[in-house]
Amino acid sequence: MTKKAMQEPTFLILTALAAGPQHGYRIMTDVARISENRVRLRAGTLYAALDRLRGEQLIDADRDEIVDGRLRRYYRLTPPGAAALAAETARMRSNAAVATRRLRMLGMGNS
Amino acid sequence: MSDSAALERRYRRLLVAFPADHRREYGEEMIGVLLASTPEGRRRPRLADAFDLIAGGLRARLRPPRIGLSDANWPDALAVCSVAIPVTLLAALAVNYLWNLATGYGLAGLSDFYPPSLALALPPLIAMRYRRAAAVVALAAAAWFWFLLLRPFTVWIDGLEASYCLALLVQIIAVAVSPGPRRATAILTWKTWLVLCAAGIAMGLASIHYPWALLTWQAAGVVVAFLAAVGAGLVVSLPKPVAFRLLLLLAIPAVPCTVWVLQFASAMAGNTAMAPFPELVILPVLLLACVSAVAAWRARRGRGTA
Numbered sequence: 001m002t003k004k005a006m007q008e009p010t011f012l013i014l015t016a017l018a019a020g021p022q023h024g025y026r027i028m029t030d031v032a033r034i035s036e037n038r039v040r041l042r043a044g045t046l047y048a049a050l051d052r053l054r055g056e057q058l059i060d061a062d063r064d065e066i067v068d069g070r071l072r073r074y075y076r077l078t079p080p081g082a083a084a085l086a087a088e089t090a091r092m093r094s095n096a097a098v099a100t101r102r103l104r105m106l107g108m109g110n111s
Numbered sequence: 112m113s114d115s116a117a118l119e120r121r122y123r124r125l126l127v128a129f130p131a132d133h134r135r136e137y138g139e140e141m142i143g144v145l146l147a148s149t150p151e152g153r154r155r156p157r158l159a160d161a162f163d164l165i166a167g168g169l170r171a172r173l174r175p176p177r178i179g180l181s182d183a184n185w186p187d188a189l190a191v192c193s194v195a196i197p198v199t200l201l202a203a204l205a206v207n208y209l210w211n212l213a214t215g216y217g218l219a220g221l222s223d224f225y226p227p228s229l230a231l232a233l234p235p236l237i238a239m240r241y242r243r244a245a246a247v248v249a250l251a252a253a254a255w256f257w258f259l260l261l262r263p264f265t266v267w268i269d270g271l272e273a274s275y276c277l278a279l280l281v282q283i284i285a286v287a288v289s290p291g292p293r294r295a296t297a298i299l300t301w302k303t304w305l306v307l308c309a310a311g312i313a314m315g316l317a318s319i320h321y322p323w324a325l326l327t328w329q330a331a332g333v334v335v336a337f338l339a340a341v342g343a344g345l346v347v348s349l350p351k352p353v354a355f356r357l358l359l360l361l362a363i364p365a366v367p368c369t370v371w372v373l374q375f376a377s378a379m380a381g382n383t384a385m386a387p388f389p390e391l392v393i394l395p396v397l398l399l400a401c402v403s404a405v406a407a408w409r410a411r412r413g414r415g416t417a
Contacts, residue, residue: 024144042160043144044167047137051171070143
């Protein structure tokens with residue numbers, strides 16, 4: 001059975017954390033930057049995703065900080081999370097390569 | 112009230128959409144993120160944020176608990192199980208023994224229960240962390256219940272004995288593969304101890320008074336109320352992922368006794384004859400054997416690849 005493709009917000013959160021541990025607000029802004037503002041996560045969606053990814057052991061809590069009296073928890077990518085991100089990247093690269101080849105055959109691909 | 116205080120209060124109201132354990136884990140962080148991502152001067156959440164919080168909360172509430180064979184909560188659930196079963200058995204058997212002593216029957220009327228009294232040694236052995244000895248004692252007690260079940264003059268298979276037998280087999284697995292009682296005592300709360308002792312005492316009293324000599328629907332009501340009370344008590348007093356897995360483990364020994372009680376009540380009412388139902392014991396034992404074999408194989412493979 002083939003593995004289900006990763007959803008884009010999940011891919012972007014894991015990509016954000018691949019740069020190093022980040023807290024919730026930084027993940028939100030980083031995801032927006034990586035996706036060129038195409039994907040803008042809101043707090044409800046972000047924390048539902050973080051909870052799910054922690055349950056799947058793809059990410060974990062790194063450390064807590066108190067800034068201006070507010071809790072700031074940093075999350076980091078786990079080894080299984082890095083492996084899942086690498087696998088998804090390889091899958092997307094392979095799909096993109098096929099699409100590029102076929103577009104070239106139509107004369108539409110970048111040379 | 113300042114703008115930011117009013118905004119925070121409204122965000123906190125919206126967070127109620129999420130389950131309590133989600134709020135405990137992420138609530139304060141989410142408030143910080145929400146306030147940081149809202150433009151200054153706003154007193155009310157943006158509509159899109161409000162909708163996102165309500166929708167996210169509903170999704171979190173409706174999401175079924177993830178229970179897989181390999182997830183990290185199983186060791187905790189097994190550790191709790193390794194303590195929960197002997198404590199409950201101890202309470203149930205103690206009520207039985209005390210009742211017989213108090214009513215003048217003495218221990219003579221409990222000859223079938225002498226060998227399973229070994230189960231009384233389980234809590235001290237577990238407390239002293241003699242895990243291997245506890246597993247051997249549980250195996251001996253389970254073997255005796257198995258003998259009681261299959262002896263030639265048994266008219267029907269007694270669900271209570273079947274449940275004791277299965278509980279002790281689950282106990283052996285829990286003792287053998289869990290991180291141990293120290294981990295269990297770190298997870299258990301006083302409320303859980305209370306639920307386990309109350310469940311054991313209720314089981315002991317039930318086996319004395321035979322409340323299942325009732326109409327079928329009355330017996331069903333008693334059983335459902337008992338199971339619901341124990342289940343709710345465990346879910347409230349333990350972390351939910353551990354509680355749900357523990358309930359799955361405890362369901363194995365609970366099945367024969369539950370079915371037997373209902374069948375007994377039905378037979379007493381003259382609806383059906385009491386029929387032997389060995390599959391109620393044999394199937395769970397086979398299931399336990401399969402799950403244990405898979406767990407042992409995965410553990411061995413894990414060690415091999417480590």
